[in-house]
Ligand SMILES: [Zn+2]
């Protein structure tokens with residue numbers, strides 16, 4: 681068995697309640713601006729605002745909730761423009777779609793392309809993201825034994841985060 685070093689990183693840990701979320705938000709917006717600049721794509725005002733709304737917390741946000749908020753701000757915000765902005769942010773890796781919840785969550789490291797694995801707390805709704813090559817390789821290997829080729833991976837695991845677990849004891 682050859683043993684190679686796989687990277688395993690936590691892209692977004694579970695955040696403690698009452699942490700300074702403004703810092704998360706500010707750093708997400710700065711990273712988004714830098715990343716867009718480096719890639720030669722535009723972070724328009726709408727895209728930036730949508731990103732800001734997704735980053736309102738560490739819980740996934742539904743597209744229609746974003747739309748509702750934008751409608752309060754500008755009466756002309758049409759669903760297609762919001763969906764297009766979300767598609768852009770997804771394509772650039774700045775947000776991820778949590779398929780099981782049809783909701784979006786911000787990514788802490790959009791500057792590195794990755795396919796993350798998500799841990800979703802069923803009590804508080806918070807999401808953590810890992811980028812674990814070992815998990816991906818193992819799955820690919822197992823699928824391969826069934827002659828199956830993976831072309832789209834969604835790993836979304838539900839449970840309780842540490843904070844909710846202590847509360848539930
Ligand atoms: Zn935060």
Ligand SMILES: [Zn+2]
Pocket residue numbers: 691773776787788789790794796809
């Ligand atoms: Zn990510």
Ligand SMILES: [Zn+2]
Pocket residue numbers: 801802803804805806840841842843844845
């Ligand atoms: Zn929780």
